[in-house]
Amino acid sequence: MRGFHYLKNVATVRLDQEVCIGCGRCLEVCPHQVFAREGKKAGIRERDDCMECGACALNCPVKAISVDAGVGCASGMINEWLREHGFGRGGGGSCA
Ligand code: SF4
Numbered sequence: 001m002r003g004f005h006y007l008k009n010v011a012t013v014r015l016d017q018e019v020c021i022g023c024g025r026c027l028e029v030c031p032h033q034v035f036a037r038e039g040k041k042a043g044i045r046e047r048d049d050c051m052e053c054g055a056c057a058l059n060c061p062v063k064a065i066s067v068d069a070g071v072g073c074a075s076g077m078i079n080e081w082l083r084e085h086g087f088g089r090g091g092g093g094s095c096a
């Protein structure tokens with residue numbers, strides 16, 4: 001599997017700032033620093049850095065975060081395989 005990039009615009013992570021209480025857990029547990037503080041709330045700094053591990057959603061005490069854990073990784077591997085085998089355009093991504 002060549003390449004070591006995440007696909008653009010496929011990560012499913014979502015954060016509802018109306019629900020967020022600003023505890024900071026998501027900033028602590030995210031291995032890729034997807035979140036950043038925005039005033040008293042958390043916000044998504046860079047969605048494309050998300051590997052969809054699900055840690056943020058699991059640790060958010062008010063369920064402000066949703067993510068389809070593993071979907072992006074699976075999509076990346078499938079698209080990469082398709083691209084390498086000459087099917088379609090593929091996205092050139094993999095999870096790590
Ligand atoms: S799913 Fe994992 S990588 Fe993505 S934002 Fe949440 S903790 Fe970070």
Ligand code: SF4
Nearest residue numbers: 020021023024026060
């Ligand atoms: S873990 Fe949830 S409540 Fe805490 S800062 Fe992140 S989104 Fe907001």
